[in-house]
Amino acid sequence: MTLAHILLLAAAALLAALLGRGRWRGRLMLGLSILALYWLQPSTPIRHLDFWLPTASLALTIGVWVVTRPPAPEAADLRPALMTAATITLVVVAIALTRYLGWACCLTASRPPGILSVLLALGLAAAIGSGVARFVPNPARLAASFSLLVVGLFLMMKVELFGEAASAGLRALTGQPADQASALDLRWLGFSYLAFRLLHALRDRASGRLPALSLQEFVTYALFFPALTAGPIDRSDRFVKDLRQPFSFSASEALEGGKRIVVGLFKKFALADTLALIALNRVNAAQTTSAFWAWMLLYAYAWRLYLDFSGYTDIAIGLGRLFGVRLPENFERPYLKPNLTTFWNSWHITLAQWFRAYFFNPLTRALRSRPRPLPAALIILIGQVGTMLLIGLWHGVTWNFVAWGAWHAAGLFVHNRWAEFARARLSALDRAPVLKRAARLAGVALTFHYVTLGWVWFALPSPDLSQTVFQRLFGL
Amino acid sequence: MSDPRSDFRFARNVILKALLLFLGVNAGFAFLDPLPQLGRLSAYNVLLPGRLRLPYGENPERAYNLSLFQLDAMFASHEIAAGPKPPGEYRVVLIGDSSAWGFRLKADETLTAQINAAGYTTRDGRRVRAYNLGYPIMSLAKDLLILDWAVRYQPDLIVWMVTLESFPYDKQLFPPLLQHNPTPIQSLITTYQLHLNPNDPSFIHPSLWDRTLVGQRRALADLLRLQLYGVMWAATGIDQDIPEKFTPRMEDLPADQAFHNLQPPTLAEQDLVFDVLNAGVQRAGDLPVWIVNEPMFVSQGQNSDIRYNFFYPRWAYDQYRALLAAQSQKNGWRYLDLWDAIPSTEFTDSAVHLTPSGTAQLAARVGAAMLEAVDAGH
Numbered sequence: 001m002t003l004a005h006i007l008l009l010a011a012a013a014l015l016a017a018l019l020g021r022g023r024w025r026g027r028l029m030l031g032l033s034i035l036a037l038y039w040l041q042p043s044t045p046i047r048h049l050d051f052w053l054p055t056a057s058l059a060l061t062i063g064v065w066v067v068t069r070p071p072a073p074e075a076a077d078l079r080p081a082l083m084t085a086a087t088i089t090l091v092v093v094a095i096a097l098t099r100y101l102g103w104a105c106c107l108t109a110s111r112p113p114g115i116l117s118v119l120l121a122l123g124l125a126a127a128i129g130s131g132v133a134r135f136v137p138n139p140a141r142l143a144a145s146f147s148l149l150v151v152g153l154f155l156m157m158k159v160e161l162f163g164e165a166a167s168a169g170l171r172a173l174t175g176q177p178a179d180q181a182s183a184l185d186l187r188w189l190g191f192s193y194l195a196f197r198l199l200h201a202l203r204d205r206a207s208g209r210l211p212a213l214s215l216q217e218f219v220t221y222a223l224f225f226p227a228l229t230a231g232p233i234d235r236s237d238r239f240v241k242d243l244r245q246p247f248s249f250s251a252s253e254a255l256e257g258g259k260r261i262v263v264g265l266f267k268k269f270a271l272a273d274t275l276a277l278i279a280l281n282r283v284n285a286a287q288t289t290s291a292f293w294a295w296m297l298l299y300a301y302a303w304r305l306y307l308d309f310s311g312y313t314d315i316a317i318g319l320g321r322l323f324g325v326r327l328p329e330n331f332e333r334p335y336l337k338p339n340l341t342t343f344w345n346s347w348h349i350t351l352a353q354w355f356r357a358y359f360f361n362p363l364t365r366a367l368r369s370r371p372r373p374l375p376a377a378l379i380i381l382i383g384q385v386g387t388m389l390l391i392g393l394w395h396g397v398t399w400n401f402v403a404w405g406a407w408h409a410a411g412l413f414v415h416n417r418w419a420e421f422a423r424a425r426l427s428a429l430d431r432a433p434v435l436k437r438a439a440r441l442a443g444v445a446l447t448f449h450y451v452t453l454g455w456v457w458f459a460l461p462s463p464d465l466s467q468t469v470f471q472r473l474f475g476l
Numbered sequence: 477m478s479d480p481r482s483d484f485r486f487a488r489n490v491i492l493k494a495l496l497l498f499l500g501v502n503a504g505f506a507f508l509d510p511l512p513q514l515g516r517l518s519a520y521n522v523l524l525p526g527r528l529r530l531p532y533g534e535n536p537e538r539a540y541n542l543s544l545f546q547l548d549a550m551f552a553s554h555e556i557a558a559g560p561k562p563p564g565e566y567r568v569v570l571i572g573d574s575s576a577w578g579f580r581l582k583a584d585e586t587l588t589a590q591i592n593a594a595g596y597t598t599r600d601g602r603r604v605r606a607y608n609l610g611y612p613i614m615s616l617a618k619d620l621l622i623l624d625w626a627v628r629y630q631p632d633l634i635v636w637m638v639t640l641e642s643f644p645y646d647k648q649l650f651p652p653l654l655q656h657n658p659t660p661i662q663s664l665i666t667t668y669q670l671h672l673n674p675n676d677p678s679f680i681h682p683s684l685w686d687r688t689l690v691g692q693r694r695a696l697a698d699l700l701r702l703q704l705y706g707v708m709w710a711a712t713g714i715d716q717d718i719p720e721k722f723t724p725r726m727e728d729l730p731a732d733q734a735f736h737n738l739q740p741p742t743l744a745e746q747d748l749v750f751d752v753l754n755a756g757v758q759r760a761g762d763l764p765v766w767i768v769n770e771p772m773f774v775s776q777g778q779n780s781d782i783r784y785n786f787f788y789p790r791w792a793y794d795q796y797r798a799l800l801a802a803q804s805q806k807n808g809w810r811y812l813d814l815w816d817a818i819p820s821t822e823f824t825d826s827a828v829h830l831t832p833s834g835t836a837q838l839a840a841r842v843g844a845a846m847l848e849a850v851d852a853g854h
Contacts, residue, residue, distance in 0.1 A: 278711075
């Protein structure tokens with residue numbers, strides 16, 4: 001999101017919060033989220049894809065709602081869902097119609113496709129959706145298929161080979177040369193975060209923990225525009241609680257939200273973007289002439305990453321507050337944590353919680369409940385390696401992200417074992433506050449540097465280049 | 477529950493105070509005009525090594541360098557501003573266009589870097605230290621502006637690299653560096669009664685709004701970026717993006733006799749800004765100024781009987797050399813003509829840009845001549 005995007009969205013959110021009372025609040029949130037979905041979608045070289053990708057996000061979200069909604073009695077009132085579906089359709093058609101506005105065209109990055117193809121696609125999606133709702137007795141059975149679909153799309157976005165193949169296929173459909181296909185063609189706004197919300201809904205539906213959500217609530221939750229591009233990944237049960245609270249606009253709430261937005265803007269556009277000029281990257285990685293400057297560039301990268309990401313989170317939280325939605329915190333002074341475990345409880349908190357809830361806990365539970373359970377340390381090792389590798393791969397399927405995940409898994413495991421070892425032996429430190437404080441400071445410094453060294457894998461595209469930087473950092 | 481009225485009053489007060497603060501800061505900035513002072517605040521030569529040449533960059537993110545228009549900031553970032561001249565230093569300042577600045581040359585391959593690498597020492601034992609104050613635009617008025625600034629840094633000798641393309645009147649006031657610094661250049665025009673318009677319409681005189689904090693945001697951002705790219709300069713020693721691939725200087729030339737708006741057969745003295753050259757020598761006062769006609773590419777290709785290269789038809793260039801020699805003799809300028817001193821294979825993407833080895837050859841010629849003249853007391 002650019003500064004102009006954020007300021008316009010904040011103004012729109014403020015206006016919507018002022019005007020949106022009662023049921024209109026939810027509708028305005030939904031409408032704004034759909035508009036933002038199309039508006040923020042970056043352009044792609046594939047014709048009309050900047051229209052179809054947001055449309056696919058909407059279709060996928062509605063599809064997941066269909067298969068995760070609680071089984072309704074025969075006489076259940078479907079009118080609200082139909083109204084919401086009709087509203088979404090109208091907004092999408094209106095966006096498509098901007099194609100004909102001449103100089104005022106368009107909300108999307110490029111001219112939307114012809115209205116006939118849009119109507120055809122929407123009609124097809126509606127037919128499939130209503131067919132499933134009408135003729136599949138228990139749509140929840142489709143949840144597994146939808147999970148696979150979401151994961152498949154995720155892989156298509158993250159694995160270069162799949163992305164290239166998908167791009168070639170889409171180019172063939174639009175009559176564009178397939179030899180220019182690139183994985184970079186598929187820039188699907190917010191899909192990484194949308195996928196997490198949808199998988200969360202599908203998993204919680206399977207375990208019976210998903211609250212009953214209306215279509216309007218579910219689409220608003222999944223595509224809530226402040227959290228579209230950079231999270232946080234909220235839980236539907238928490239989100240809907242805020243959504244259902246009676247909302248009255250108050251100046252103090254707006255000021256709190258505004259303050260958070262200003263802090264976020266400052267972090268992102270004043271600090272992070274400034275540090276970006278001197279932060280480690282693929283170009284300057286091999287250019288540094290001394291260990292001292294290699295460290296400076298790496299520190300700049302570490303702080304730039306934190307300020308950029310936490311700045312966006314502040315902006316998202318601030319925008320959410322204008323609507324009375326308290327999005328969860330994603331960062332809690334992570335670079336001041338004394339060990340890697342507390343770092344991961346304070347860095348990208350909602351992502352870590354997601355993986356804990358849907359991967360680490362089920363995996364370690366399954367390993368523990370084997371007839372011949374594995375040793376506790378091994379279970380922790382397997383859980384941590386699996387979780388951190390998946391978190392790494394979520395950022396992109398490359399060897400460097402694997403290495404980054406493994407780096408953190410190793411750090412977490414070592415800390416886990418150290419904590420176990422030190423628990424009894426270092427209790428004497430409790431009686432020596434100065435020593436304890438010094439140990440904590442040393443822990444903060446050690447953790448910060450461990451995390452910072454890990455960013456070498458994260459920032460660079462290849463193991464070779466990362467190795468060059470490591471050598472330079474240590475004067476080898 | 478909060479009271480909506482007090483909420484409203486609170487919000488109103490916050491907005492009013494923010495507005496007042498915004499207006500106050502902007503008005504203060506417009507009236508105080510602190511930009512030159514801010515430009516002199518520099519991390520270079522304190523926390524970061526000074527740059528070996530003036531800031532200029534077409535691709536800042538790769539060059540770790542940028543073009544800006546604040547002379548104070550430009551000079552503050554240069555190594556020449558590191559402090560008083562060290563005892564035992566014979567300070568040579570080199571001004572000129574992109575070939576003097578070192579286009580397509582790394583910072584340690586430029587003419588000044590290679591003169592310094594030669595380790596010249598004057599007969600009285602002073603170490604020759606050359607400073608690169610070239611700037612990649614062809615205009616003698618631009619050189620004069622830089623010379624005017626450079627004399628504040630206690631040079632012992634000024635070497636002024638010139639070529640015909642810097643001499644026509646229509647080339648003088650077009651550089652953005654001059655357009656954004658109208659006051660010093662207007663002062664030079666009036667002081668030395670140059671045949672240039674002191675009220676040239678291209679001069680940019682900022683309005684009150686342009687002088688506010690908001691109006692100066694680009695200039696302020698440039699100042700900040702200059703400091704930040706200093707970190708990258710310190711970390712990498714890179715100050716120019718030099719793509720490996722480039723379009724070589726033109727070998728086959730058009731059969732065009734024109735030079736700017738001039739046609740053969742005669743290039744007159746009043747067609748060229750010798751008055752600007754003379755102003756530079758006068759501005760230097762007692763300081764010796766060496767005028768060097770810089771080497772250029774001499775084509776052997778198609779129509780090379782009409783033109784030497786892309787820039788120059790033969791008739792114009794030959795007459796320019798004769799005029800410059802005559803003017804130098806008449807005014808007592810120290811003049812060195814090196815127009816064909818470097819083989820044509822040593823030119824890169826333009827008729828005046830040299831390879832590192834070509835620059836080394838030039839450095840040897842300039843350095844030796846300079847030392848000989850210094851030792852002879854000229």
